[in-house]
Amino acid sequence: MNKSLFFLSVATVLCSYSVQAQKKRLSLQQSIGAQPSLTKAINPVSGWADQTHYIENDLRERKQYAVDINTGERTAYTPPPKSDVDVFVKDKDVYIQYGKAEAKRLTNNTDEEKNPTLSPDGKYVAFTKNNDLYAVEVEGGKEIRYTSDATDVIYNGWSSWVYFEEILGRPTKYKAFWWAPDSKHLSFMRFDDTKVPMFPINGSTGQHGYTEKTRYPKAGDPNPEVKVGFVKSEGGAVVWADFNEKDDQYFGTPYWSFDGSSMMVQWMNRGQDDLKFYSVNPNTGAKKEIYDEKQKSWVDLDYDGRIEYLKDNKLYILKSDKTGWAHFYLYTLDGKLLNPLTSGKWQVKDLEFVDEKNKVVYFTARKEASTTVDLYRVDYSGKNLKRLTFGEYTHQVNISPDGKYFITTYSNVSTPQKRSLVDNTGKIVKELANSKADDFDGYDFGKTEMITIPTEDGYNLPAVITYPTDFDQTKKYPVVFSMYGGPNAGTVSNTWKGTANQLWANEGVIQIVVDHRASGQFGKEGVALMHRNLGKWEMYDYITAAKWLKAKPWVDDKKLLITGHSYGGYMTCMALTYGADYFDFGYGGAPVTSWELYDSVYTERFMDTPQENPEGYKAASVLSYVDKYKGLLRIMHGDMDDNVHMQNTIQLIDKLENANKHFELMIYPGGRHGWGGVKSAHDRSERYRFYYQNLLNKPVPAELLK
Numbered sequence: 001m002n003k004s005l006f007f008l009s010v011a012t013v014l015c016s017y018s019v020q021a022q023k024k025r026l027s028l029q030q031s032i033g034a035q036p037s038l039t040k041a042i043n044p045v046s047g048w049a050d051q052t053h054y055i056e057n058d059l060r061e062r063k064q065y066a067v068d069i070n071t072g073e074r075t076a077y078t079p080p081p082k083s084d085v086d087v088f089v090k091d092k093d094v095y096i097q098y099g100k101a102e103a104k105r106l107t108n109n110t111d112e113e114k115n116p117t118l119s120p121d122g123k124y125v126a127f128t129k130n131n132d133l134y135a136v137e138v139e140g141g142k143e144i145r146y147t148s149d150a151t152d153v154i155y156n157g158w159s160s161w162v163y164f165e166e167i168l169g170r171p172t173k174y175k176a177f178w179w180a181p182d183s184k185h186l187s188f189m190r191f192d193d194t195k196v197p198m199f200p201i202n203g204s205t206g207q208h209g210y211t212e213k214t215r216y217p218k219a220g221d222p223n224p225e226v227k228v229g230f231v232k233s234e235g236g237a238v239v240w241a242d243f244n245e246k247d248d249q250y251f252g253t254p255y256w257s258f259d260g261s262s263m264m265v266q267w268m269n270r271g272q273d274d275l276k277f278y279s280v281n282p283n284t285g286a287k288k289e290i291y292d293e294k295q296k297s298w299v300d301l302d303y304d305g306r307i308e309y310l311k312d313n314k315l316y317i318l319k320s321d322k323t324g325w326a327h328f329y330l331y332t333l334d335g336k337l338l339n340p341l342t343s344g345k346w347q348v349k350d351l352e353f354v355d356e357k358n359k360v361v362y363f364t365a366r367k368e369a370s371t372t373v374d375l376y377r378v379d380y381s382g383k384n385l386k387r388l389t390f391g392e393y394t395h396q397v398n399i400s401p402d403g404k405y406f407i408t409t410y411s412n413v414s415t416p417q418k419r420s421l422v423d424n425t426g427k428i429v430k431e432l433a434n435s436k437a438d439d440f441d442g443y444d445f446g447k448t449e450m451i452t453i454p455t456e457d458g459y460n461l462p463a464v465i466t467y468p469t470d471f472d473q474t475k476k477y478p479v480v481f482s483m484y485g486g487p488n489a490g491t492v493s494n495t496w497k498g499t500a501n502q503l504w505a506n507e508g509v510i511q512i513v514v515d516h517r518a519s520g521q522f523g524k525e526g527v528a529l530m531h532r533n534l535g536k537w538e539m540y541d542y543i544t545a546a547k548w549l550k551a552k553p554w555v556d557d558k559k560l561l562i563t564g565h566s567y568g569g570y571m572t573c574m575a576l577t578y579g580a581d582y583f584d585f586g587y588g589g590a591p592v593t594s595w596e597l598y599d600s601v602y603t604e605r606f607m608d609t610p611q612e613n614p615e616g617y618k619a620a621s622v623l624s625y626v627d628k629y630k631g632l633l634r635i636m637h638g639d640m641d642d643n644v645h646m647q648n649t650i651q652l653i654d655k656l657e658n659a660n661k662h663f664e665l666m667i668y669p670g671g672r673h674g675w676g677g678v679k680s681a682h683d684r685s686e687r688y689r690f691y692y693q694n695l696l697n698k699p700v701p702a703e704l705l706k
Helices: 003-022 161-166 502-506 523-530 536-550 567-575 600-607 614-620 622-628 647-658 677-696
Strands: 045-050 053-058 063-068 074-076 085-090 093-098 113-118 124-129 132-137 143-145 154-156 177-179 185-192 198-203 210-215 225-232 249-251 263-269 274-280 287-294 307-309 315-320 327-332 337-340 347-355 360-366 374-379 394-399 405-412 415-423 428-434 448-454 460-466 477-482 510-514 555-565 585-589 632-638 664-668
Touching: 045 063, 045 394, 085 113, 093 113, 093 124, 113 177, 124 177, 132 185, 161 600, 225 249, 315 347, 327 347, 347 394, 360 394, 374 394, 405 428, 448 536, 460 536, 477 536, 477 677, 510 536, 523 536, 536 555, 536 567, 555 567, 555 677, 567 585, 567 622, 567 632, 585 677, 600 614, 622 647, 632 647, 632 677, 664 677
Parallel strands: 477 510, 477 555, 555 585, 585 632, 632 664
Antiparallel strands: 045 053, 053 063, 063 074, 085 093, 113 124, 124 132, 132 143, 154 185, 177 185, 185 225, 198 210, 249 263, 263 274, 274 287, 307 315, 315 327, 327 337, 347 360, 360 374, 394 405, 405 415, 415 428, 448 460, 460 510
16 A cells, blocks of 8 residues: 555544544433434324325324425314214213214213214214113114123123134224114124133232133133124114024124125134135125135134225225235125235235226235335236335335325334325325434434344344444443244334334343244245244244354353243243243243133134144143243233233242242232333333343443433
8 A cells, every 4th residue: 555545544544433433422311212312203194184185293283284295285174074073981971072062962871881883874873881782863862772681791792802802803992893884784793701711810909809700711711602693773683694603613803895785704613724704694694605715724813904895896805815925815795706916925914095996906015025015006907016115115105085196104224214295106206204303413323234144944034133332343242132922923124213222222232123934024824834833933033043143252142131021921931941041031021821821712823722732732831941941030910911811920930939940020910911100110110120230230320210
């Protein structure tokens, strides 16, 4: 090297160090999100007012504005009157309120009404009361009683617990009735829990405590008997769908046809490997099978949009992973497959918009990479598939009512959220917002990267890793490994992570999230590997990741902590027992510790019954590996958890104590499957204490314990 080049090189290096030195580190308050840094808030977009105005929720003013896509002009937005109706329960009675007018009381009695739901024509409000189904006329206040056979184990329009948790979904708040689009009928499910075992949940408050008695079917137990009924809105005899409630079966969320002339009822056998759709006549209860899907592993009973009826009342779009990958299919109402809309070794996500006039379907999918989401369009024929979004980003889209434009809010691990207006050919019309702070480049913070970790049998496991601020490969750092781990429930995505990981980055902790082969990143092909052997492949892949980490010269191989909640709690406990040679610390919440202790629907979907698969249950149980336990495990559990019963933790700690193993336990009195308020603050403080003590060997900053 000649002398002039040498001095130029040195000057460049010194300049680089000077720029680096000028950068600021995030303060503690900034790193935990208590003070702004790196990004600035951008107003959420909640929908479209019309074809040329999108709705923006102004965070500062707490108002909604309609924004003109051409000029950017903002005008105050008021929802149209028809959608501005609210029905609610106050003081155990049903009220209706139109806009800002005074609320009108519709019922007046001492019994509590639940889940009030306005009929599409606005004439009735349906609800349940004392486990029976009712409605009240909005105009005259006349109460209509549809059912009258409810008891403490028979519910009409109110879910049995296992349906609420696993089939209909928690967002329903136990609601199990559905208005027809034409308001002529109300459909509902009737549950009989007589044979379902009761599980006691003991509350500790007061002098004598109390007991909640929940009908909770554990794996292999009798399930609720279920009937699907229809009743006319004005009342009258119930018409029952033509199923035998004594059969061992499940019913998924039903779907009314667009005109209300029939209802699509999802039926599944107890083994959950055969899904049938029936078109049921609400006037007679007669059913006609129009779809039958069988899989060797299981078929999912989705409650998040498996079927989309089209307004032409001739077609519907079905989402299925029967090929090993989730795709959309176009069917006639009588169950004839016209053609697949999509195909290939990639996953569709959500159906966003159907342009029936031009026969074009818009949907999101994880096609370019399993960790990103894009918007696509495809013709009814399944041809002319086109990607409409851009770059290596994860996109959240909101499509205009006519499908001509969409707004995308997008990011990746190195790019804070941006927003653009795009037309339906994929052309960017204009940039709308950028959350990147003006002084973003003036900060020195822990960098986050998308990586993959190879397994010996050919999988490249997706992972997100955040390195410590001022990362130095000659140093050794502790690691926090976060995960959930459940089937088809991956958590690795190429999105901006905010500052949530910067506290530990500043403290010199490596943070990593890894998805295993059955997380959904590899389609149903990968997820199906979990059939009859929960725990096996998750731990194989997590141990692979642990070995990969500990082989790095910049990882402290005595300080690898794994953490998760619920299924993640199960994984944490497995890691400190089954995988104890590879993990040093575990911080797990509300763990399932043995699968015969969890509910029938979820567990048997993957494991079959304990009677059918005894060896699989034994191999999947944390209790089977207590003798291998080492390191330090902290278990947290709410003592009134109605989902993963504290019985799981009690049985594990009983075995740990009997084996004279050291562990830590934190009980949250009154806590359910999670806990909030002051308990949540305590939980957060305890996590700080555990990490600082065991990974960093220093006290917690006082500011974090306030």
